[in-house]
Amino acid sequence: MSKILVAGAGHGGLVAAARLAGAGFDVTVIEKGKEGKQGHDWEDRFTFKILCDALGIPESGLGADIWRYRGDCAFVSPAKRKKVIINYTDENRQRIMWRKPLIKMLIENAVKSGVKFIYETEVLSPLTQGSRVTGLRTDKGDYDADLVIDAAGVFSPVRSNLPASFGIEKEPKEGDVFYAYRAYFDKAEDVNPEVPFEVYMYHEGEKGLSWFNTIGDCCDVLIGRVFPLTDEKINEQLAIFGKDHPWLGDKILHGGCRAVIPVRRPLTLMVADGYAAVGDSAFMTTPMNGMGIDLSILAGGMLADTLIEKADFSAENLWNYNRNFHALYGGDTAKNEGLKNAILSLPSEGVDFLFENEVIQSSDLAGAGKNMNFGVLLGKLKRGMRSPGFFFALIKGLVAGSGACKLYKSAPENYSPAQIRAWSDKIAKKDIAVKSE
Ligand SMILES: Cc1cc2nc3c(=O)[nH]c(=O)nc-3n(C[C@H](O)[C@H](O)[C@H](O)COP(=O)(O)OP(=O)(O)OC[C@H]3O[C@@H](n4cnc5c(N)ncnc54)[C@H](O)[C@@H]3O)c2cc1C
Structure with missing residues (x-):
């Protein structure tokens, strides 16, 4: 039976894994984190229907305790002289879901479909022979495969260690990624602004975007810049937010870490013999807002469709996935x-x-x-x-x-x-x- 390895438990990799295992392929996910510890401790906006379609469940199957509505939004200009307010209606109000249950559902679905998981194992690089990827090198040893699906995120060591002759772009360049810090703080006072979600463009004159969202019992703070964030910068920005929002508490309830978002066009070429990238490893996000979950899930489904139609792991066949993705989403x-x-x-x-x-x-x-x-x-x-x-x-x-x-x-x-x-x-x-x- 053909062997497929998925590097990292990324969203698209998990969707592709479940579909391919269900179709009879031998699929194993190699994930560096501990079992049960996948996903950031924060909420994300994405299209619930896309997730539910991938899981084969109705939207009503998503527990009310894992998602909520986000309030109205104000985009604030750099000098803070102008606010552009977006009042959502009942039809278009943004819905957000906690990331951990989202990943848990995708993993459980994959396990149910027959996917095997190897946790606490770090992928170091691809194994290659000539123009073909033949497996993965990990900190626990080498694994052979007929196909490697790269779902190891924006700094994937699989993509960045492919030989140059593969013609796949290896590293994001300056301005291609957002360096973010996100934390949910407690509320020092029970304040509930009329427009609770404020998005600051070029916050404090710096290239990037920050937000302050007063939601429920928390203040959800995101600081995003096109340059890496130091502790000093994060503390400086939190102090500025605290001055304008005296209800910002100092106890971190969720998150409280740095992470990186690709905000660029996807890889033009994301396949090779025995290799296909999906999700952040192929830079599949909408650059203006950094949303990548929808695209990642959709791409995982498209990759699976390509292989279920023809169980051929050559670049020629995988190019159909690559090309279709760009026609439907990459161009936009x-x-x-x-x-x-x-x-x-x-x-x-x-x-x-x-x-x-x-x-x-x-x-x-x-x-x-x-x-x-x-x-x-x-x-x-x-x-x-x-x-x-x-x-x-x-x-x-x-x-x-x-x-x-x-x-x-x-x-x-x-x-x-x-x-x-x-x-x-x-x-x-x-x-x-x-x-x-
Ligand atoms: C602060 C922040 C807010 C965001 N908000 C949103 C949002 O609201 N909506 C939205 O759609 N998107 C959002 N995104 C983007 C979103 O997180 C990604 O686009 C999406 O998760 C797709 O990424 P992925 O699943 O391909 O990779 P990832 O989510 O990065 O998953 C990669 C997986 O691979 C594992 N891994 C990594 N390296 C290795 C290795 N060497 N060996 C083994 N395993 C490895 C990781 O542990 C992880 O489990 C946000 C991102 C950030 C940072």
Whole structure:
């Protein structure tokens, strides 16, 4: 029987594992954490239906104790002079779920489908022979496989240790990831603001985003920057939040750790003979908001579909998964990256200008920029031309994003390393550099 190894218990890897084991493949997940300890101690926004479809359960099957609604949201401009408020309706109010039960459900589903798990084992690198991945090297020994599914997250040692000849991008570059700190603090006073979820763009003039969400008995604080966060920076930002929000307590109830989010377009090439990346290891998030759970679960399903249709682990067959993902989702996230990078290439005064002149509006922010098309932009043109430099920087990002989107959606029909290289090079030219300083 064909042997499949999944590196890391990432969301997409768990979905693919369950489907493939259910279809008769011999699947093993190798996870570095202890059994029962997977998932961050915080809540995430994602599409519950996507999860439930992957688990084959109705949405009503999600226990009321593991999810809740998030309140109305205010996007705050860098100089804090302008707030863009989003009042959700009953239909579109954001729902958030604790990460630990989410991962637990995916693991239980995989176990039920026949997937084996090896915990407390760190994957160190892929094993390769010529152009093929043949297994995984771990701190407990080597494991052979016909296919390795890379679900080990943004800094996957599988992806980053592939030989250069595979043509797969190995490391994120400057501006491709957000360094985040997240913690839920207690409330020192029982304050419940009318708009409880505040998102700060370029908080304190620094490239990145922070939020302060007064929710239930907690203050959920996220500090995100394009540069790594030191303890000093985290404490400085918490002190600033504490000044503006005197109800911020000092006891950490959940989280309280750093983590990294990819906020870039996905890998152009994410497969090789015996190898497929899924989720954060292939940088599958929506860059403007860092949401990756939906895309990861969807990609896991697509990978499984490809292999169930044809049990062939060659790059030629896996390319169908790669290509289909880009046609359905990769293109749109590349477009979104153009907007995100354009905003991050501006000085904070530029972002203030876009907010204060309503070039960026609540509809753009509610849809993570997905509503920011050229038609909508025409209406903003007049206001934007009050500062052409900032406005055209934004337009440049949108044009680059649209170009990248078209390219992603027209990936080479068949697996041909030369054609894929030429196509990837064209996409790389659409990049807008983001400097962390
Ligand atoms: C602060 C923060 C907030 C976020 N909020 C949201 C949100 O609200 N909505 C949303 O959709 N997304 C959110 N994301 C992004 C989301 O976490 C990811 O996009 C999503 O989890 C997909 O990642 P993954 O499952 O591929 O990888 P991961 O979640 O990183 O999982 C990787 C797994 O591999 C294991 N692993 C790693 N290295 C090794 C190794 N060497 N050997 C063995 N095992 C290994 C890890 O222990 C882990 O279990 C957020 C991320 C952060 C950091």
